[in-house]
Amino acid sequence: MPVTIKEKLRENLKILSQLNGGSGQEENLIRFIYREVKPYIDSIEIDCNGNIITTKVGEQAGPSLMLMAHMDEVGLVVKSILEDGFLLVDKVGGVPDNLLLGRKVSVGKQNIPGIIGTKPGHLQTPAEASRVPSITDCYIDLALPNRKAVEDLGITIGDQIIWQSEFMEMSDPDFIATKAVDDRINCGILIELIKNLKKTDFNGTLKAIFSVREEAGLYGAATAGHAHPTDYALVLDTIPAGDTPEINTEKELPIRLGQGPGFPIADGAHPVFFSFVHPAVRRLVEAQAKKINVSLQKCTILSGAYTTDAAKLAVTGSGIPTATLCVPRRYSHSPVELMNLNDAVDLYELVVSIIQTNGSYSLKFVEINE
Incomplete structure (x- = not known):
């Protein structure tokens, strides 16, 4: 029986979460990921800061799309x-x-x-x-x-x-608790995307980047975005869930485990970082989510200190139209971050759908009829 994408993501997370790689010391992750993806891409490089830059070229010409997930963890x-x-x-x-x-x-x-x-x-x-x-x-x-x-x-x-934190399956094995779910689950998703996408599956160019130093200032994204600008970008990260007893979920953070990817419309760690989803990328994400029946959990997080690599990518060079898609997780930045694998599967399927329709949507900030 073929291994399902859920089981592949489970396996990837089990391996990746147990590798230690704090910000600035991501060598263990770099070595592992490099070896995993190298046979499946057209080109690969490791830049001076440790970002892994991979490129896959589609069957026909089209826009360039960047996918980014960060390798580092807090510590x-x-x-x-x-x-x-x-x-x-x-x-x-x-x-x-x-x-x-x-x-x-x-x-x-x-x-x-x-x-x-x-x-x-x-x-x-x-x-x-x-x-x-x-x-x-x-x-x-x-x-x-x-x-x-x-x-x-x-x-x-x-x-x-x-x-130290063991990889622990809960009584419902779709729920996993371990360290570094942020952001090893999305590194695992990127690995599977790279392995499974064929040249005939999409048009244009796909840049899948595994970034460094996200947890300490988004510095990997800054250098990678300047060196490898694309027509648009999707940042794959995790997001706090607001579905525990001490949180008023609807009032404070309407994000729950098992109800689909998080889709932050606005977030920030003021006054240094601020992100607002690019309207063109928002349109294509929402259209594809509706098409394949994936629920998006929309939210804003502007009163706390939450941000992702998107805050840097959006303003690198002349700017990159950017959105963030997230796997919800409880107990952020702890040894027991808790997630639901079904949210990761939904995120994977949504990104596949977006890649397969690359070039079908306008990337203009606003359409003006003159």
Whole structure:
């Protein structure tokens, strides 16, 4: 029996989520993805920052479409190694303080096991017990006696620290909880698109880009977009779900697991980043979603700090018409990001449909009849 796209995405996520690749240290992902996609594309390169740029050319001439998913994940880095062997740390990306204490982590290129330590509850004052320690209060315990023992394992300043999290299927196996769902699920989707699309399936040129450093400022998208401008772009990312008990879903964030891809119309991390879907790309996304019966969960997220690579792509060079399509996930930037594989399948099918109709829609911001 042929393997379904759902099972391929499950398999990809299981592998990709267990590779460690914080922003700026995505080498594990780059090596794996490069080997996976190289036999299926017309050209491939790794730019100076680590972005993987792949190109597939369709049967006939047509517009160029960029698909982008980021490889990096949030985490920590070694700030200093104390004489007694403990590590002090800095954050990379949006790591919530309340998710740090007591976590198992992997340190450095050799994935040395460690624990984010905390003062025993027996010794905490009432004030200490009632507050969330900040990153400056945290340390990594490697169970090593001194600095030399740490350095002898090859650990040095700047090494990444990524929390450990097994790939866990829930009682309904369509639900998966693991680290780095953001954005390894969409890296897996891009891999399958590259493998499955044939030259005869579409017109024009497809640029599938696996970007770096999204979690720390969207820097990979900035350089890739300048170097490889296309006629339009779709950014594939994840989006917070608002369907847990402490959230007023309809009022705050009408995004639910299992009800289709998220489609942010506007988002931002003010005052640095702001994104608004390009109206032409919005029209084609909505038209194709309706055609293949995929539900889109539209939303705006402007009061928090959510953004994607689209915020950079839209303003690179002379501008790239851009939209973002998202897999919803609960518990953002945690070791237990929870998603529904059916949303990923819907996103995959929608992107396939858009690629197959490449060139059928106007990409003008506005049509004016003179």
